[in-house]
Amino acid sequence: MMRTEGTGKSGYHHGDLRNALIEAATDLARDGGPEAVVLRAAARRVGVSPTAAYRHFTGQGDLLMAVKEQGQRGLAETMERSAGARGGSPSAGEAAEERVRALGAGYIEFALAEPGLFRAAFCRTPEAPDGGHGPGPEEDPSRWMYRSFRLLAEALDGLVATGRMPAGRRPGAEITAWAAVHGLAVLLLDGPLGRLAPEQRDAFTASALTTVIRGFTAPERPSATRPAGPAAKDAPEHDVS
């Protein structure tokens, strides 16, 4: 097959563009973020005319979409690697907790290692108006999109299964976990924590993860002035997308 390789021009017009363009565009995103994903530039890198890209993508937005997918894939892989490479687990509950922590740490790790790709992975897309999609098998984004999200959710299920987290807190928990981790990543990349020493970033990450996990696993405050609680709008329906 020889796909997505530089020497892939088999005498054909190119071999397989599309993948070559995706690779070029991903490189652009790697240093420069989503706004650096310029259709003409990608075509230039591949050594092809700008309009050639329109044979494989509906336009620049579609190309960016492909880059997003690359970014999401990389993120999920880093998270899985981080969770897989964690040390021994004293107990089942401990293991589940450590997995949540490792996934969160992997999330931050990827964001810091590949800031451009990370930003591209979560950049806003004009949202195709549905209906007539151009060339290229445009799959349902929800399958690969936000795979990191599902990883987190499954880890939280483990937290409940081992009894570490009350089942009543489970609904919406993946939202909370994702929000905390993603917000931290954004804060570290673009926010006031832009230039910070690595060990400080790690410390903040550990602190945030500890706090959120404690929020999931800690018992309810014993001497509460509110038995039912006025802000008891907790535990919402769990329905994503």
Add this chain to the structure above:
Amino acid sequence: MMRTEGTGKSGYHHGDLRNALIEAATDLARDGGPEAVVLRAAARRVGVSPTAAYRHFTGQGDLLMAVKEQGQRGLAETMERSAGARGGSPSAGEAAEERVRALGAGYIEFALAEPGLFRAAFCRTPEAPDGGHGPGPEEDPSRWMYRSFRLLAEALDGLVATGRMPAGRRPGAEITAWAAVHGLAVLLLDGPLGRLAPEQRDAFTASALTTVIRGFTAPERPSATRPAGPAAKDAPEHDVS
């Protein structure tokens, strides 16, 4: 003075452009986000030549910066309003906790009410290379920037002062709190929770706030298999910017 008003053309060239441009650009951002802040469009709205803007801004990036400031201001004001309008406080500790909660809710409220402005408020800026700044008294961004961040930090101080939150957890806590709230906002705006019923969004928000606050205030798990804790990289140095 008659500034920033539509009828402000006092026979002068315009009265005060700059503010008129900022207003126009802010309107553009309101529906369309930061990428809709197009210099030429803003100038067109004000009824002025595109290059006229260069007398008041170094370029489009500078104009966007002004819009960011508007967004940050709006965000902080919504948060303060939300925190100020909260009900009675049974105890000091309870009040501090409710303030944190109200600030977070205000954060989300603004993000949902003004999605374009919110995104503009946190959009990436090329970061002026320091040194020769163009026209316009370019103040230090850290003063108005991230005012919401400071609000959150002060509320957390209150949490410690009333004894609700152990002092040892305070360092880095504003990072955690900000991350959770900001991540949730992004998730609701651009993420998988894009189109969700309002009451569900409120429920998720309440759930996230409850979890994080519990993480701040809950006692350490009593029957822990780890007395000192292997993941005790908590409590990092507190140094922003």
Add this chain to the structure above:
DNA sequence: GCCTGATGTTGACATCATTAACATCCCTCT
């Protein structure tokens, strides 16, 4: 062995940011 469709190319257009050169108008200094 030619025709059809996939794949690329050239040319053109509209928009954008930005600069240079020029015009205008108010304010201040003498």
Add this chain to the structure above:
DNA sequence: AGAGGGATGTTAATGATGTCAACATCAGGC
């Protein structure tokens, strides 16, 4: 008061971008 100067805007031009229409080329099936 009147002239100059600086602030404020305008026109013209440049280079980059996304995108479309028309044309060229190559592979493989009838």
